[in-house]
Amino acid sequence: MEAPLMHLALxxxxxxxxxxxxxxxxxxxxKVANYPGVTxxxxxxxxxxxxxxxxxxxxxxxxxxxxxRSPDEEITRDFVLGRASGEKPPDLVLxxxxxxxxxxxxxLLLELKQTGRPLLLVLNMFDIATRRGVSVDAxxxxxxxxxPVVTSVAVRKAGIAELLRKxxxxxxxxxxxxxxxxxxxxxxxxxxxxxxxxxKIIAATVSLPxxxxxxxxxxxxxxxxxxxxxxxxxxxxxxxxxxVFAWAQPLMELLxxxxxxxxxxxxxxxxxxxxxSFLQNGVxxxxxxxxxFLPQIIIIFLFILLLEDFGYMAxxxxxxxxxxxxxxxxxxxxxPLLSSFACAIPGIMATRVIDNRxxxxxxxxxxxxxxxxxxxxxxxxxxxxxIPDQEVWxxxxxxxxxxxxxxxxxxxxxxxxxxxxxxxxxxxxxxAPFMLELPDYKMPRxxxxxxxxxxxxxxxxxxxxxxxxxxxxxxWFLASFPQPPVGAEGPGINYSLAAIxxxxxxxxxxxxxxxxxxxxxxxxxxAAREVAVAALGTVYAxxxxxxxxxxxxxxxxTKWSLATALSLLAWYIFAPQCASTLAxxxxxxxxxxxxxxxxxxxxxxxxxxxxxxxxxxxxLGAG
Amino acid sequence: MAKRGYSGxxxxxxxxxxxxxxxxxELESRLLELGxxxxxxxxxxxxxxxxxxxxAVRVDNVTVAVRRREAMAVIVV
Numbered sequence: 001m002e003a004p005l006m007h008l009a010l011x012x013x014x015x016x017x018x019x020x021x022x023x024x025x026x027x028x029x030x031k032v033a034n035y036p037g038v039t040x041x042x043x044x045x046x047x048x049x050x051x052x053x054x055x056x057x058x059x060x061x062x063x064x065x066x067x068x069r070s071p072d073e074e075i076t077r078d079f080v081l082g083r084a085s086g087e088k089p090p091d092l093v094l095x096x097x098x099x100x101x102x103x104x105x106x107x108l109l110l111e112l113k114q115t116g117r118p119l120l121l122v123l124n125m126f127d128i129a130t131r132r133g134v135s136v137d138a139x140x141x142x143x144x145x146x147x148p149v150v151t152s153v154a155v156r157k158a159g160i161a162e163l164l165r166k167x168x169x170x171x172x173x174x175x176x177x178x179x180x181x182x183x184x185x186x187x188x189x190x191x192x193x194x195x196x197x198x199x200k201i202i203a204a205t206v207s208l209p210x211x212x213x214x215x216x217x218x219x220x221x222x223x224x225x226x227x228x229x230x231x232x233x234x235x236x237x238x239x240x241x242x243x244v245f246a247w248a249q250p251l252m253e254l255l256x257x258x259x260x261x262x263x264x265x266x267x268x269x270x271x272x273x274x275x276x277s278f279l280q281n282g283v284x285x286x287x288x289x290x291x292x293f294l295p296q297i298i299i300i301f302l303f304i305l306l307l308e309d310f311g312y313m314a315x316x317x318x319x320x321x322x323x324x325x326x327x328x329x330x331x332x333x334x335x336p337l338l339s340s341f342a343c344a345i346p347g348i349m350a351t352r353v354i355d356n357r358x359x360x361x362x363x364x365x366x367x368x369x370x371x372x373x374x375x376x377x378x379x380x381x382x383x384x385x386x387i388p389d390q391e392v393w394x395x396x397x398x399x400x401x402x403x404x405x406x407x408x409x410x411x412x413x414x415x416x417x418x419x420x421x422x423x424x425x426x427x428x429x430x431x432a433p434f435m436l437e438l439p440d441y442k443m444p445r446x447x448x449x450x451x452x453x454x455x456x457x458x459x460x461x462x463x464x465x466x467x468x469x470x471x472x473x474x475x476w477f478l479a480s481f482p483q484p485p486v487g488a489e490g491p492g493i494n495y496s497l498a499a500i501x502x503x504x505x506x507x508x509x510x511x512x513x514x515x516x517x518x519x520x521x522x523x524x525x526x527a528a529r530e531v532a533v534a535a536l537g538t539v540y541a542x543x544x545x546x547x548x549x550x551x552x553x554x555x556x557x558t559k560w561s562l563a564t565a566l567s568l569l570a571w572y573i574f575a576p577q578c579a580s581t582l583a584x585x586x587x588x589x590x591x592x593x594x595x596x597x598x599x600x601x602x603x604x605x606x607x608x609x610x611x612x613x614x615x616x617x618x619x620l621g622a623g
Numbered sequence: 624m625a626k627r628g629y630s631g632x633x634x635x636x637x638x639x640x641x642x643x644x645x646x647x648x649e650l651e652s653r654l655l656e657l658g659x660x661x662x663x664x665x666x667x668x669x670x671x672x673x674x675x676x677x678x679a680v681r682v683d684n685v686t687v688a689v690r691r692r693e694a695m696a697v698i699v700v
Binding site for chain 1: 645657677686
C-alpha cells in the first residue's frame, strides 16, 4: 500500500529564508490559493523524498510567536495547532532559522515544542553563516533542544539532501512522536524565560562570528542615512519607472508584431464575415493588445521581488515611517503600497502585516491610487501617441518623465487622501507602534526571484485568457450587433449596442472631453483596467478596418485632441472602475461600506481631475 | 534621548507608563519577542530624518527598527 501524503509546514521568523527553502524543495510544483474562509495567501508545494514518499509543504506567514497579533500570524498559529478549518494539523513542522541570526527562532522553536507536533529545526543559509565565521554544533544543539536539527543551503539542491533524508526518518515514526498540545499564549514572564533558555542554548552551541557582517553595516551607513538614504530611495524608484518604460519597449514591439502577423494570417485564411471579424478583431487584437504589456509587468515584479530579497524593503519602510506618518500612514504600509504598483490586489492583501485596524483600513483605501501595472498599457498607449519621443535636459526621456509624473500624481493624491481620512474620519487616531526587523542584506536568490516572476506572469496570462478574453468577446459582441442595415453609410459600429450605450453615457463625460468611443472602452475596463486599451482597439478596429487595430496609437493621435488625451491620463490616475480591486476591498474590510466609499471617492477625484485637466488644456490651446 | 552610537546593556524592559497606543503588557511582549530581553547588548545604529525617529537598534546580532515612543520601555545602563 502506498504511504499517505505527508503534510509539512514551514514556520519561522520573517526573513529566515522560508520562501527560498520552499522554492528549493518544490521547484515549480506549487499552487497558490487562499485559506478557506479567509483571504490569506496559501502557498502549497509538492515534492518526493529519497524513499519515494509523497509530501506536501505549506509556506506559512512569518511570525515571532504563536500569539497571532495580525490576521497573517493567526493563520500560522491556527495551521500549526490544526485549528484552521478544512486543514489537518501538519505531520511535521519545519522550523526555519537564519543561521546567522538564531536568537529569535530558537525562542520560537521552544514555544513550538509545546504544541506537541513533530519538529525539525532547519538551519537555513548555513553557507552564509559559515563564510562569516559562525560555527554551530548542530548535534549538541539538537540534544539540548530535544529536536532534530539539520543544516541547509536553500540555493543549492544538494544543500537540502540531509533535510529530505531526515524527513524520511521522521516520517517512519511520525505516529508515535505526536504529543498532546500544551500550548497556550505565553505570559511576559514565560517569554523572558524562553528567550533566556534560547540564549543559553545558543551560547553553548554557537560560536559567534570572528568577522561580523561588515557589508550590511557599510551599506546601511549610506542607505539609512537620513539624507543620502532618501536620495537612494528616490533614485531606486526613478530607475524602476524608467526601466518599465524603456527596457520593455523592444520586447513589446516584438509581441505586437507577432500578434498583428497572426491577425493578418487569420484575415487572409478565413473568408470575410463574422467568424473572421470575431477571431481577428475580437480575439487576436483584443487579447493581444493586453498580452503586449507582459514585459512591463515582468519588469515591475522583478524590481519588487529583487528589492524584497535583497533586504531593501524593510529599509524603505524605516526611511518612510515618519514621512508617511505625517500623512497618517504607518511605515509598514510602505511595502503594501509599493506592491500596489504592480497590482492593488496583492497590495491590499499585503496589508495583513499591519496589525492596527485603522492603519490597515487607511492603507487599503489608498492602495488603489498607487499606479498599478494595469494602468501602464493605458498610459503607454496615450503617451506614445501624444507625447513626442525626445530628450529633455540632455538625458531624460520626455515620455519617461511624463510617466514618472503620473506615478508621482498617484502617490501625492494617495498621501492627500490618507491625510483627509486621518483628519475627518479616524480622528481619535493614536499612532500604532512601528517595530520591524531590518534583516542583513543578502544576494538575491535568482532562482527564487525567477519563480516569483514566473508565478506572477502566469497569473497575468491566466487573467488575459479568462477575464480579459470574456470581456473582449463581450465588447466585440456589443460593437458588432446589431449589424448595420444593408446599404448603410459609415462604419458598422455606429449602429451597434456599444454605440447606443456610449452615446447614452456620453453627455455625463462630455465635460471631460471624452467622446463616446472612450466611454464605451471604459465600460469593459471595469473588469480590468488594461482592457480599456483592447476595447479602444476593438472599437476603432471595427470602425476603421484592420489598419486601425495595428496602429491604434496613430489612430488615436488623429481622432483625439491633446486635451482629451491628457484628460484620459488624468482619469486613469484614479481609474475607479476596477471591479476586482473593489471586490478585494470588500473581502478584506468585511463589508460593502468601505468598498462603496472607495469607489465613490475615486470616482469623484477622477471626474474632478479630468475636468480640470481638460479645461486647463483647452484654455492653453490644446483643445 | 539615546543618540546615534549610544550603546549599553538592557537593564529592564517595562512598558508600564510608556506612552504607546498598545497596552503595556502587549508592548512588553512584542519587545521581548524581538529580542529586547534583560541582559542583551543594544546599540543605536541609525536615526530617521524627522525628529530623529524611528531608530534602528542592534540587539545582540539582530537589527530592529522601533519608534522612540516604544523604545522608552527599554531601560539601558
